[in-house]
Amino acid sequence: MSETRVHFYQVGSFAVGNRLLSADERTVQSDRRRTNSIDSGHRACQGCGEALGARYALDAAMRVTSGQLVAVNATGCLEVFSTPFPETSWQIPWLHSLFGNAPAVATGVAAALRVKGRDQVRVVGQAGDGGTVDIGFGTLSGMFERNDDVLFVCYDNEGYMNTGVQRSAATPPTARTATTDAVGPEPGNAFGQGKDVPRIAMAHGIPYVATATVADLHDLERKVERAMSFHGARYLHVFVPCPLGWGAASSETIHVARLAKETGIFPVYEAEYGEVTGVTKIRRQAPVTEYLRLQRRYAHLFGHPGRPDVVARLQAMADANIARYGLLATEEDE
Amino acid sequence: MLRQIEGSHAIAESVARCRPEVVCAYPISPQTHIIEAIGVMVKEGTLAPCEFINVESEFAAMSVSIGASAAGARAYTATASQGLLFMIEAVYNAAGLGLPIVMTLANRAIGAPINIWNDHSDAMAVRDSGWIQLFAETNQEAADLHVQAFRLAEELSVPVMVCMDGFILTHAVEGVDLLDQEQVDRFLPPYEPRQVLDPEDPVSIGAMVGPEAFEEVRYLAHLRQLDALDRIPEIAAEFSEMFGRDSGGLVRPYRLEDAETVIVAMGSVLGTIKDAVDERRDAGERLGVLGITSFRPFPLEAVRQALAGRERVVVVEKAFSLGMGGVLATDVAMAIGTTTLHTVVAGLGGRPITRTALLDMLERARTGRLATLSFLDLDEGVIARERARMATVRRSGPFAENVLRDLGRPREDQA
Numbered sequence: 001m002s003e004t005r006v007h008f009y010q011v012g013s014f015a016v017g018n019r020l021l022s023a024d025e026r027t028v029q030s031d032r033r034r035t036n037s038i039d040s041g042h043r044a045c046q047g048c049g050e051a052l053g054a055r056y057a058l059d060a061a062m063r064v065t066s067g068q069l070v071a072v073n074a075t076g077c078l079e080v081f082s083t084p085f086p087e088t089s090w091q092i093p094w095l096h097s098l099f100g101n102a103p104a105v106a107t108g109v110a111a112a113l114r115v116k117g118r119d120q121v122r123v124v125g126q127a128g129d130g131g132t133v134d135i136g137f138g139t140l141s142g143m144f145e146r147n148d149d150v151l152f153v154c155y156d157n158e159g160y161m162n163t164g165v166q167r168s169a170a171t172p173p174t175a176r177t178a179t180t181d182a183v184g185p186e187p188g189n190a191f192g193q194g195k196d197v198p199r200i201a202m203a204h205g206i207p208y209v210a211t212a213t214v215a216d217l218h219d220l221e222r223k224v225e226r227a228m229s230f231h232g233a234r235y236l237h238v239f240v241p242c243p244l245g246w247g248a249a250s251s252e253t254i255h256v257a258r259l260a261k262e263t264g265i266f267p268v269y270e271a272e273y274g275e276v277t278g279v280t281k282i283r284r285q286a287p288v289t290e291y292l293r294l295q296r297r298y299a300h301l302f303g304h305p306g307r308p309d310v311v312a313r314l315q316a317m318a319d320a321n322i323a324r325y326g327l328l329a330t331e332e333d334e
Numbered sequence: 335m336l337r338q339i340e341g342s343h344a345i346a347e348s349v350a351r352c353r354p355e356v357v358c359a360y361p362i363s364p365q366t367h368i369i370e371a372i373g374v375m376v377k378e379g380t381l382a383p384c385e386f387i388n389v390e391s392e393f394a395a396m397s398v399s400i401g402a403s404a405a406g407a408r409a410y411t412a413t414a415s416q417g418l419l420f421m422i423e424a425v426y427n428a429a430g431l432g433l434p435i436v437m438t439l440a441n442r443a444i445g446a447p448i449n450i451w452n453d454h455s456d457a458m459a460v461r462d463s464g465w466i467q468l469f470a471e472t473n474q475e476a477a478d479l480h481v482q483a484f485r486l487a488e489e490l491s492v493p494v495m496v497c498m499d500g501f502i503l504t505h506a507v508e509g510v511d512l513l514d515q516e517q518v519d520r521f522l523p524p525y526e527p528r529q530v531l532d533p534e535d536p537v538s539i540g541a542m543v544g545p546e547a548f549e550e551v552r553y554l555a556h557l558r559q560l561d562a563l564d565r566i567p568e569i570a571a572e573f574s575e576m577f578g579r580d581s582g583g584l585v586r587p588y589r590l591e592d593a594e595t596v597i598v599a600m601g602s603v604l605g606t607i608k609d610a611v612d613e614r615r616d617a618g619e620r621l622g623v624l625g626i627t628s629f630r631p632f633p634l635e636a637v638r639q640a641l642a643g644r645e646r647v648v649v650v651e652k653a654f655s656l657g658m659g660g661v662l663a664t665d666v667a668m669a670i671g672t673t674t675l676h677t678v679v680a681g682l683g684g685r686p687i688t689r690t691a692l693l694d695m696l697e698r699a700r701t702g703r704l705a706t707l708s709f710l711d712l713d714e715g716v717i718a719r720e721r722a723r724m725a726t727v728r729r730s731g732p733f734a735e736n737v738l739r740d741l742g743r744p745r746e747d748q749a
């Protein structure tokens with residue numbers, strides 16, 4: 001096999017090229033032997049968090065399974081930008097069926113592998129937030145309930161990006177999308193009750209549920225590895241900024257993702273059999289404004305007079321996450 | 335061995351002897367007895383190795399079948415009516431991907447108003463999906479058609495739907511002679527997929543196809559249906575030779591010799607029609623019957639031959655297109671029509687319909703060179719290459735992807 005040239009991605013303080021770590025602690029991405037499951041040359045926008053997340057997750061899964069992996073993909077940006085055939089980016093067996101059925105298709109692949117006695121081959125299903133929390137939710141819940149041997153990864157960019165940035169059930173309150181425009185007395189997405197799919201996944205009591213962001217490569221890879229150590233249904237919810245849909249600079253993807261975690265807006269934790277087993281603490285707490293101001297989808301909250309009342313509600317949501325998961329480091333943590 | 339058995343149970347046993355590896359279904363009357371019986375066989379271990387998966391919807395049932403089939407397993411499901419409509423997006427997808435899933439459709443009306451009884455509206459709703467649709471006249475034929483269906487589906491990499499009238503057949507207890515395991519094994523070889531998800535040989539299946547190739551991909555799927563027009567009677571003949579029983583085929587003529595009026599129909603109603611015809615024949619009327627077994631692909635030529643020169647054709651059908659009329663009748667009219675009628679398929683998947691192409695088509699029509707069915711701007715070279723590949727290599731891979739790869743290559747004539 002010809003050797004692939006390694007591209008290094010800047011991923012903040014846990015940088016891929018962290019030569020200070022011992023070899024076995026380094027990331028899969030820093031290893032020349034990584035698969036490049038989704039190879040360069042695809043059509044994602046510059047700074048696409050989803051492209052990065054998929055590459056991290058699948059390369060890690062490829063390493064733990066020694067390359068014995070099949071991926072099933074829902075319709076969405078990841079599917080479209082990776083396969084304007086014949087230029088497929090996929091270096092692993094990959095199947096796209098529909099927008100709302102990836103969990104069930106993955107179940108079918110897993111069943112076929114089991115019946116064929118090929119248990120060493122593992123299955124990853126993947127979709128955007130729309131394909132996971134909205135249209136694919138029924139099939140996802142069914143797959144969880146049966147505890148099928150599938151790792152399902154949701155790349156959450158908080159909207160239907162592939163169709164031009166419309167609202168999904170994962171779109172946060174007040175965010176501007178094409179169907180929740182920043183017009184009228186309450187601009188942006190309305191405040192609802194939200195749909196916290198990682199917690200819903202936990203309520204199914206499945207072996208493993210975790211959240212992660214593309215800002216922490218070590219954590220993301222470790223969680224994929226941990227997920228693959230279980231059999232049965234597993235769920236990984238990855239926070240992936242979308243520069244185009246969020247109106248953020250392409251160069252800020254990692255920064256935005258890190259701030260989502262550091263503000264408490266996106267809690268990073270893992271759970272086994274329905275119980276939280278680990279929480280990634282906030283290292284340097286930031287107010288939500290620091291996160292919001294980097295994104296044009298929240299621009300209507302700032303300026304004059306701005307909407308300090310609405311920003312306060314968003315801060316309260318972040319604070320509620322901090323309290324629920326104990327995200328602030330305590331004395332003992334130090 | 336001839337046994338008195340409920341239609342659904344006959345189907346379950348027949349399917350089980352085809353050694354399905356993944357069976358996934360969602361209950362709906364009148365299909366329930368079929369999948370319940372298969373479920374029992376898997377659970378007690380008489381059907382093994384087989385995964386029986388209970389899912390949360392028909393959409394999931396077809397999706398699981400898609401995944402299983404793409405990963406190389408023989409997949410089976412069954413549904414009816416609302417269930418078929420609930421899975422329709424995946425029904426089209428299975429055909430588009432060329433996955434040889436076999437499905438029993440226990441034909442039932444579609445609501446509103448909700449109605450659990452038999453008609454053919456459900457089958458008609460997916461007639462353009464790319465599935466082969468075979469209609470059984472009796473439970474014996476339904477049981478035999480399933481064995482033929484797996485053979486046909488897997489040979490051609492096309493999904494096959496065996497349609498049998500809900501309740502009238504599914505719940506009728508009558509004599510059925512089921513093939514034993516050894517007989518089925520002789521007729522149906524193990525499934526050797528054309529495309530498969532395999533880490534040793536990674537392929538991408540289900541890629542995006544734009545206007546540059548969509549028409550060719552669609553046309554290839556149509557050609558496979560035309561291939562089925564040849565293979566359906568051949569497989570039926572082989573079946574009959576092996577087991578001494580006529581089941582399947584394209585059409586089923588009955589007392590056509592000197593018939594002036596021919597009644598055309600599908601499914602179990604043919605039995606009643608034949609009785610009526612026998613009665614009128616005794617009274618001296620020259621009547622005949624043409625049963626359609628293969629509704630998709632539609633055997634235009636066989637129907638044309640059977641109906642040529644008749645005084646009157648009466649189509650009896652259990653479905654109709656609101657605001658238009660008969661569905662089967664429209665197809666029959668297409669076969670026997672006297673006025674020259676052409677179909678030109680154009681603009682698939684966004685391909686531009688150009689003025690030049692239209693003018694050329696009109697010229698061919700004027701000079702009598704336009705076929706009954708033609709495809710505007712079709713790239714014959716691409717079609718020929720994929721057909722050649724399919725003829726020489728069993729594991730020829732996903733055909734949409736092959737076509738695109740061909741298009742990406744420099745042309746021999748330009749290179």
Ligand SMILES: Cc1ncc(C[n+]2csc(CCOP(=O)(O)OP(=O)(O)O)c2C)c(N)n1
Pocket residue numbers: 050075076077078099100127128129130131132157159160161162163168
């Ligand atoms: C049944 C169906 N409805 C709608 C669409 C159109 N559609 C394709 S992708 C998409 C949005 C995808 O959003 P998401 O799952 O969040 O993925 P993203 O593109 O944001 O990564 C939509 C609405 C479709 N393909 N199928």
Ligand code: SF4
Pocket residue numbers: 043044045046047048049050051077081157161162241242243244245
């Ligand atoms: S629109 Fe967003 S998710 Fe889609 S490719 Fe661009 S950055 Fe990625």
Ligand SMILES: [Mg+2]
Pocket residue numbers: 128129130155156157158159160161
């Ligand atoms: Mg999205």
